[in-house]
Amino acid sequence: MGSQERSQKEKLILDVAIKLFTEKGYHATIMDEVAKNAKISKGLTYFYYKNKEDLYMAVTKKAFDELKDIFRDAIKVKGRSGLEMLTEVAYNYIDFSVKNKMYYEAILNFLGILQLYNDTKLREKIDPKILNSVHFQKLLEIHHDSAKIGIQMVSNGVKDGSIRPELQPEVTFYTVWTMLIGFERLLGPVSLEGKEIKIHIDNFRPGFIKLMQDMLKGSIQAQRPQAVQASLF
Known part of the structure; x- marks a missing residue:
């Protein structure tokens, strides 16, 4: 995976997380939901961000x-x-x-x-x-x-x-x-x-x-x- 694609994936996950944290709050947001909304596998999501x-x-x-x-x-x-x-x-x-x-x-x-x-x-x-x-x-x-x-x-x-x-x-x-x-x-x-x-x-x-x-x-x-x-x- 190239650095540009990696950067795009990181940004996508971050943007989705910001949206969910804003709408639901930190405690109500789970990583599985972030992965689902970003349309990225849970494994890949945890690859970029180790945990919530x-x-x-x-x-x-x-x-x-x-x-x-x-x-x-x-x-x-x-x-x-x-x-x-x-x-x-x-x-x-x-x-x-x-x-x-x-x-x-x-x-x-x-x-x-x-x-x-x-x-x-x-x-x-x-x-x-x-x-x-x-x-x-x-x-x-x-x-x-x-x-x-x-x-x-x-x-x-x-x-x-x-x-x-x-x-x-x-x-x-x-x-x-x-x-x-x-x-x-x-x-x-x-x-x-x-x-x-x-x-x-x-x-x-x-x-x-x-x-x-x-x-x-x-x-x-x-x-x-x-x-x-x-x-x-």
């Missing part, structure tokens, strides 16, 4: 590649300030998390796995099938690529004056990323607006982006409320 965990790691790598494109597209446009780049990333990141739920959940799942992986005592809690996946090993190498670009955007912003000069790029970017994850996680609660919480989903995003911009620019200042004098008559 290995296949999910391959899907996760594709998710990280898609995320990286968001950052690359924002930084390659000339004439933009660092803050403008980060603002575009923030908008597109939110859209990505909403429109590509399966990809986004795969990314968050991997970040959770990393918490265990970085602690030798907790690493044994990770499924060995994941640790033995060649795609998991690739993820260990590339998962920080988007962050590197984001950190460069902050550095650019500090240099061009659009971002406060005292901010440390690495800490700043990961703080912004933390905020974006939190924003996505709270979309559900905000959508279920109650009488006691005066917020609406339509103004949540622009308000969030503006607050992020103000924090990075340093335009948030504590102000004492002005006393208002009024006559009772």
Whole structure:
């Protein structure tokens, strides 16, 4: 089998898996079903992907590649300030998390796995099938690529004056990323607006982006409320 045919088979299986994971979820999807929908024998499917965990790691790598494109597209446009780049990333990141739920959940799942992986005592809690996946090993190498670009955007912003000069790029970017994850996680609660919480989903995003911009620019200042004098008559 030639390398081109092999690549086509791998892509076919991956595309089918993405469709099934999206429609049914990870746990409800089985490898036999992937093989059937791809019209490939079970044996050949297992030849390309050793098990469902290995296949999910391959899907996760594709998710990280898609995320990286968001950052690359924002930084390659000339004439933009660092803050403008980060603002575009923030908008597109939110859209990505909403429109590509399966990809986004795969990314968050991997970040959770990393918490265990970085602690030798907790690493044994990770499924060995994941640790033995060649795609998991690739993820260990590339998962920080988007962050590197984001950190460069902050550095650019500090240099061009659009971002406060005292901010440390690495800490700043990961703080912004933390905020974006939190924003996505709270979309559900905000959508279920109650009488006691005066917020609406339509103004949540622009308000969030503006607050992020103000924090990075340093335009948030504590102000004492002005006393208002009024006559009772």
